Amino acid sequence: MKKLAIIGSGDLGQQIAWHATSDKQYQVVGFYDDFAGKGHLCNGIPVLGKIEDVESDFGNGEFDELLLAIGYKHFNERMRIFNELKKVAPFGRLIHSSAYVDPSAILGQGVIVYPGCVxxxxxxxxxxxxxxxxxxxxxDSVIGAHSFISPGVKVAGFVSVGNCVSLGIGTCVIDNLHLVDFVRTGAGAVVTENLTEPGLYLGIPARYKKA
Ligand SMILES: CC(C)(COP(=O)(O)OP(=O)(O)OC[C@H]1O[C@@H](n2cnc3c(N)ncnc32)[C@H](O)[C@@H]1OP(=O)(O)O)[C@@H](O)C(=O)NCCC(=O)NCCS
Structure with missing residues (x-):
């Protein structure tokens, strides 16, 4: 079984560790976190060090693959740290065994798919x-790099979602639309037209609320 290290030891990191372990996909060896002390245990899994330690630890064989657990409130860090770390260590993929993934789908590095997705x-x-x-x-839909898609979201066919997009829980997006980078939607939003400006969109139909 491959050894997994997770960037970020907060709630998201612990969820990812749980799914990786309980679905028997990885042995989770630890977290890297700039805001937690080395040796601190999160649900019994240690913090191995800070992000600057990743490169040397990979060289020393501490882990085989990385996954990133920086959430939708920190997109700039989510993007920057992924892009820096992919140069020094390989990112894995965690696709829960209860998800359906069509054989024609393409999944990039570091993609995480929670239970029950289609x-x-x-x-x-x-x-x-x-x-x-x-x-x-x-x-035929595309979800752009680093985007975070919350529980129960439904994206129809031929949709193009930009990079660093956060679709809030239960959002629906109708077909053939384009959402630009850094769009956010609130819970239950229904997107019925192209979203051409970054920012927060709310309601049915989804309307621009604020930056
Ligand atoms: C939109 C959201 C992010 C809140 O953003 P916020 O910047 O903190 O906004 P506020 O709570 O101050 O609300 C701003 C306004 O939007 C309204 N609003 C908030 N969420 C809304 C929603 N989902 N739909 C419609 N209106 C909403 C508020 O009532 C408020 O209205 P007002 O201006 O008339 O007073 C949050 O309500 C939301 O929907 N989060 C989704 C969380 C999620 O998906 N979590 C899953 C993680 S796994």
Missing amino acids: IDMKVHLQDNVLLNAGVVIAH
Whole structure:
């Protein structure tokens, strides 16, 4: 079994550790976290060091693959740290065994798919995308790098979602739309037209609320 290290020891990191372990996909050896002390235990799993320690620890064989657990409130760090670390260590993938992934789908490095998701034909999840529980991405849609898709989101076919997009819990996006980078939607939003400006969109139909 491959050894996994997770960047970030907070709630998201602990969820990812749980799914990786309980679904028997990885042996989780520890976390890297700039805000937690080395040796601190999170649900019995140690913090191995700070992010600057990743490169040397990989060289020393401490782990085989990385996953990133920096959430949707910190997109700039989520993107920057992924892009820095992919130069020094390989990112893995965690696709829960209860998810359906069509054989024609393309999944980038570092993609995480929680239980119960459906990823239909010719979907492309770019690097470092996270799909939370029960997300449905219909045929031919693309989810841009680093985007964070909350539980129960439904994206229809031929949709193009930009990079660093956060779709809030239960959001629906109708087909053939484009959402630009750094769009956020609130819980239950229904997106019925292209979202051409970054910022927060709320309601049914989703309307721009604020930056
Ligand atoms: C939109 C959201 C992010 C809140 O953003 P915020 O910047 O803190 O906004 P506020 O709570 O101050 O609310 C701002 C306004 O939007 C309204 N609002 C908040 N969430 C809304 C929603 N989902 N739909 C419609 N209106 C909403 C508030 O009532 C408030 O209205 P007002 O301006 O008339 O008073 C949050 O409500 C939300 O929907 N989060 C989704 C969380 C999620 O998906 N979590 C899953 C993680 S795994």
